[in-house]
Amino acid sequence: MAPPNAKDYCNYCMKTFGRENLRSCGRCRYCSRSCQKEAWPTHKQGCNTKLRDAIADDPDAEAMNNALSKWVNAWKLSLHSWSYWSMNLARRERDYLPTSVFFVKLTRRWDTQNSAQLFRLTEGAVLTREDIIRKMHQVGAPQDSIDSWTVRGNDAVQIAVEAEGFLRFLWFSFRDADDRFKREPTRLADEMAAQWLPYLKNAIETGDTEAHHSFIENLAMDLIVAGVEL
Numbered sequence: 003m004a005p006p007n008a009k010d011y012c013n014y015c016m017k018t019f020g021r022e023n024l025r026s027c028g029r030c031r032y033c034s035r036s037c038q039k040e041a042w043p044t045h046k047q048g049c050n051t052k053l054r055d056a057i058a059d060d061p062d063a064e065a066m067n068n069a070l071s072k073w074v075n076a077w078k079l080s081l082h083s084w085s086y087w088s089m090n091l092a093r094r095e096r097d098y099l100p101t102s103v104f105f106v107k108l109t110r111r112w113d114t115q116n117s118a119q120l121f122r123l124t125e126g127a128v129l130t131r132e133d134i135i136r137k138m139h140q141v142g143a144p145q146d147s148i149d150s151w152t153v154r155g156n157d158a159v160q161i162a163v164e165a166e167g168f169l170r171f172l173w174f175s176f177r178d179a180d181d182r183f184k185r186e187p188t189r190l191a192d193e194m195a196a197q198w199l200p201y202l203k204n205a206i207e208t209g210d211t212e213a214h215h216s217f218i219e220n221l222a223m224d225l226i227v228a229g230v231e232l
Contacts, residue, residue: 090195
């Protein structure tokens with residue numbers, strides 16, 4: 003079976019419709035006007051028309067931006083899974099999603115042309131919204147963009163990718179967020195939230211965009227070998 007392609011998914015509800023059934027806005031695709039409308043407060047921060055115009059006369063910046071776009075497109079679906087595991091929602095209060103952001107920081111690699119390996123992971127964490135606002139100030143984001151970024155749905159998971167002075171945002175909705183908050187916490191979920199970073203770092207280093215499919219099994223085996231009772 004062929005692996006899922008990011009172009010077949012709605013970028014808001016994350017359901018598969020096939021690219022021919024999705025409407026496009028830049029590099030993003032939506033299954034309906036409703037999903038596009040719900041995504042807009044966040045999507046407009048990553049809609050790159052103004053950015054492309056601003057860096058059109060800077061070949062180095064344009065090349066870096068293009069490389070980041072290729073990397074994000076390769077990793078988009080995988081990052082959704084890693085962000086969910088890092089947050090361990092069963093342990094969180096209901097206001098956790100609107101105030102938290104899954105964050106990864108990257109540095110450019112020059113030893114490969116593989117889209118999935120164009121960058122190396124140097125940092126990863128779940129940060130507060132205030133942390134991301136500070137980063138937006140650091141990269142020179144206009145205040146109106148920062149103000150509008152803070153307006154988003156309570157059930158949207160936000161992903162921020164920082165790389166070489168650029169800041170990109172991804173997001174997806176949790177239609178069943180209430181159920182996820184009410185689930186009984188488990189030891190395995192706790193370990194996933196505590197140990198996802200080295201597994202993701204290794205996946206990005208090797209360009210394995212499908213590693214999220216085997217993460218749970220691999221972590222469980224490592225824990226069993228280490229004598230951890232699940």
